[in-house]
Structure formats: C-alpha cells, structure tokens
Amino acid sequence: MIRYVVMRTLTMIPTLVLISILVFLIIELPPGDFFESHIAELQALGEDADLAEIEMLRERYGFDQPQVFRYLNWAGGMVTGDFGYSFEYRLPVNEVVGDRLWLTIVLSVLTILFTWALAFPIGIYSATHQYSWGDYGLTFLGLIGIAVPNFMLALVMMYFANSWFGISIGNLMDRQYLNEPLSWEKVTSILSHIWIPVVIIGMAGTAGMVRRLRANLLDELDKQYVVTAKAKGLHPKKVLRKYPLRMALNFFVSDIGSILPAMISGAEVTAIVLSLETTGPMLIRALQSQDMYLAGSFLMFLAFLTVIGVLISDIALAFLDPRIRLGAGSSK
C-alpha cells in the first residue's frame, strides 16, 4: 500500500512539470512583455516612467535573460512558495491573492461533498427504479442541470434570491470581514454565503455523476452474482447493499477525477458572475490586463488543485479496492 501511494505521488511530479511548461508557454505567448506596454502606456499619458524601478524589476524577474532561465526562475520560485510578481498591483502575487487560494480550496471541497451527498442517493434510486416516473423526473432534472450554463444559473438564482428573499447572494462573506484575519464570525459569515455557489457549481457535476452512477449500477445489477444472491433468498435491500453498491462505490470515488476539472472550470465562471472572493474574478482581470504572471500562477494553482484531487481519489480507490493496490498501477 505504501509503495503504491509513493509511486502514485511520484508520477504526479512529471505531470506537474509538463503543466508548468505549458502554462509558462501561455504566459510568454503575448508579444512584448508587460514592461514595454507599461512604459508605452505611461508615455502616452505624458508621465515619466520610473525607469530605474522597471529596470530593477526586469532584472529581478530575469526579463533580460533567455526564456529557459525565466522558466526555471518562475518554476523554482513556485516550489519555494514565491508565485512571482503581479505587475498590475505592483505586489508579489502572494500578497495580492491573500485568502483567495484558501477560499477556492474550501469552495471546491464543499462542492465535491455536496455532489457526493446528492448524487449517491439519487443515482441509486434512479438505477433501482429504472423507467419509473421518479427515474424519468430525476433524469430530466439532471439533464437540465447539464444543459443550463453555470453562469446563467448563477444569475437567475441571484435574481430570485433578490426578489423573493430580498438578500444579495454575491460575494463569499460580509464586506466587513474582507481583509480581516480569520475569526469565528468570519467563518460563520462565509458559511452563510458559500452554500449558494456550492449549489450552483455542484449542479452540473451532480447531474453528470448521477448519470454515470446510474449506468454503472445498472450494469452491475445485471451481473450473475446479483442473480445468485437473489436466488439464495437474500432480502433485495441486502443484495443491493452487499454487492452492487460496493462496486458502485469504487466508481464513485474514481469519478472525482473526471468531474473535478469540469467543476473547477464551472467554479471559475460562477465566481466571476457572483464576484466571489476566489481565484475566478482575479484570474479574468489578470488575463484582461495581460498581467501574465498573476494569471499563470492562478492557472498553475488550479491545475495543481485538480492533480491533487485526482491523486487523493486514486489513493482512496486503492484503499477501497485491493485489486488496484496489488496491481500497483501496472494496468494503468
């Protein structure tokens, strides 16, 4: 088991290195660098650019060096926790992002828990009551969840929250806690806000998961061991609990790997619409102003989050299923 976990964790490293190269290439794609456009902008405004400061920044971030060095500088900095420098804010990225990274993680974890809590019972119900009205209704709801764009759902929910309950559901916490250190009041404020984005983001993921769980469980229900268990005279509920459910549980954990990227995608868009204090709004602002280091760090962070999520789900799967553990991933 330990061997498997170590091996699996080690294979994560080349993936992350490749991702970082890709992200760096994207950062470097726009012609010119931030300083050139910044100087041009200042000159257009008739102001004097502080050339000394810019020269210093340029040197510090290795803009006078070839690309390979800049990449190593950037990637090396990330490993030690230095995410680079945001040129727009003129602050290190670490200081700009503040709580945002943590809030993104909290939001993602809560969304996954929500998805699980909802998808599991619904999927089981749909599979065991195949072609019943309940199954059709839930399938239809799920399809709506898949087809309605996240941002529209967010907007419409914002509207209804406003007109029915008279509350504003944007943001993740009340304004006064924004730059406060973590306190109990802040946590409660966050908790009272966070469920709305969780529901919105979780919707599409839940729908997809229910769909796959249902198909998966239906396959299992046809298997001969289920027939055998029934023939032995076991209570139908016990049959379900003892055999197919355990198989489905496997799939349930591994499915995280496939919904996590989509979920984080959806979370970004929803966060922008609801102006949550997560990475989303800042990422898009960084992209629009071509503050590429900030954007790159966010992109890297999101990819990292996904990779870690998949890693955790793989390890959990190994705990659940001895076949994977003993195969030591050779089948993959």
Place this chain on the structure above:
Amino acid sequence: MSLTSSPLPEPGAPMGHFVSDLPFDPNEAEVRQSAQSRFAEASQRQLMWWQFKKHKIAYWCGIFLLVMYSTIFISEFLAPYSQDTRNSDFIYSPPQPVRLFHEGAFVGPFVYGRDQTLDMETLRRVYTDDLTDVQPLRFFCSGDEYDFWGMVPASLHLVCPAEGGEVFLLGTDRLGRDVLSRVIYGARISLTIGIIGVTISFILGIVIGGLAGYHGGWFDAVTQRVIEVLQSIPSIPLWMALAAIIPVTWSPILVYVGITVILGLLDWTGLARAVRSKLLSLREEDYVLAARLMGARSGRIIGRHMVPGFMSHLIATATLTIPAMILGETALSFLGIGLRPPISSWGILLTEARSVNIIALYPWLLFPVVPVILVILAFNFLGDGLRDAADPYK
C-alpha cells in the same frame, strides 16, 4: 378393396380436413427464411439506422438539430430584421404577443401598435398596447434590405411587420435591436463553432490517437503524458487564458476562427484516447490477423479494416463533445473574452443580460439561453442514441 374405403372424398365433395385457400408455392420456406434473414443480411449501416430509429428521442433530436442547422443557411430570410437594425423608438421594448382576434373578429395574425411613454419617476420607458392600432403581419414580404450571404442584395423576409409598424416577438435590447432576429443570426456563429471545433479535434484525435495506438513505443508514451496533462488543466480557465491572448487588433472574423481553433486544439484528448484504445483492442481481432496473413499493408489494414470498425463510436463520442464547446463559447463570450461584437452569437447576446437589475427589468434578454439549452439537450440525446446505434449487434 372397394371404392368406398378410399381416404379421398368423392370427386367434388368437400374435403374432410383443412386446406388453405392460398395458392401453393413450393418455395415458400425459402421466401420466409429470407424475410427473417433481412436482419442477418442487412449491412452494418442499415442495422445502425434501424437501431437509431428505435431510439425515438434521439431520432427527433436529430431532426431538430437538422432543422436548426438548416436555418443558418437562410438566417437573413428567417429573421424579421437585420441583426444591426436599430429602432431608437423602441428601446427595451418587451415581447409583443401575436394575436388572431380583434374585438371578437378574426383578422389573422397581427400585433397591436405600441405607444411609448417615459415614467418620469423611474426614468423607464413604458410601452402600452394601442388597442385600436391593428398591425397585421405580412408573410414572404419585402422588409429590411440585406446582402444574402454577404453577397446578393435582397429584401425578402418570412415575416415582416405591417407597413409603418414594428413587430418584436421577443422584445428589443438596449439599442432597440430585435432580439429574435439576433438570436437567429447568432445561431450561425454558435452552432458552427461547435461543428468546426469538433472537426478540428476529430482530425487531431484520429491522427494522434491512431499513430499512438498503432505504432506504440515512445510516441505513445509521450502522447499519453500530454493527454494526461491537458486533461488535468480545467478547460475553461485554459480557454480563458488562450482567448485573452488573441490580440485586440484582430478582426471579429479572425477572432471567431481563433476561438474555434482554441476550442478544437484543446479538446482532442478524449477522442485520441478513444481511438488509441479501440486500435489497441482491434489489433488483436481475427479479421485483422486474416488481413495481415493475406499480405495487406498496414495502411490498408488501418484504413480498410480498422477505421470502419470504430468510426461510428468516434462519431458518437464527438457528438457528445459538441455541447461542451457550445457552452465554452457561450461562457467565454459572456465573460467578454470570447467573440466580440459586431459578430452576434448566443453568448454575446447573453452578455446583454449580465446583471441582476437587467434581468429584473428586461427578462426577455435572457431568451437566448433557451436555444442554448435546447441544442445542448438535443446533442446529448443524439449522442446517446448514436452510441447505442454504433453497436447494433449488442
């Protein structure tokens, strides 16, 4: 032996047992068998078609999509107005219902004329129906001038307002442009972006997945890694990053091409994986071995024997990836880093409904989300049906 003991009745007398009236056909058995073997002898394509038609929802969704896609050839004719016609007298005008009866008498489809007043307290434009002003709709009529396909000048429309009147079936936006017309024009961009994007990713997927699956070795190993990397980066942030790089100076058409390429370039991974795994499993099939023993070259084996075997699966998979692309474009445009006006796509139309205030005041601006949802649902059902049909022997 007397004649009376004969088992046969007297000539002309009725037979003692049942005899069918049908004409005698000595080949009947073969005929019936061949009718049964209609299934056994049908080509795979025929079987897939039968299987697909059995999936009623998928069948109708396919037809719905065909209709939607055929509208993009005649958008100019279907839309009552041109996409940029501004009606400064009708800004944020709500949808007008089509009526048939005026004061109890049947007049055919018509709308009432509208009067606009400015609410001095809220500064909102208030529109009231003028119940005396009956404006019958005209069909196959001459209205706004347009260049059909940007080339042939014409003015024929399916529906036009009465002379001197206006008709906004889905209301107007902040510039007084007809929402319905813009949705019809927007279909052109939104629907093609999915198809073109999928075509790009389809070609990439087949070529890369095919090479990886057939040759294996280091190429396969590298491809697998690259696919893993691409799949572990959340797609929308990645699309956002690439879309944000598109220079502001590009023309809208070029931006459209750029966005399509971005969507396609990042989406081939799933298809490549499918191709690779299919190739790997088909390589072991007996008929491939037979072909090889007969001396077929690898090009012929792949093209003639293996590709037809999984093409239908691929098409089904590709169909299921189109919705993600359409949603992706919609999300990017909505966030303001996708397509740009004057091109109109459903995503761009939805940017008009960006804030809660607008939804509260002018809810009809949300309408473009309806075709988005319908098309995505239809593609999902169609993909499901195709996937079932792809394996008709099951």
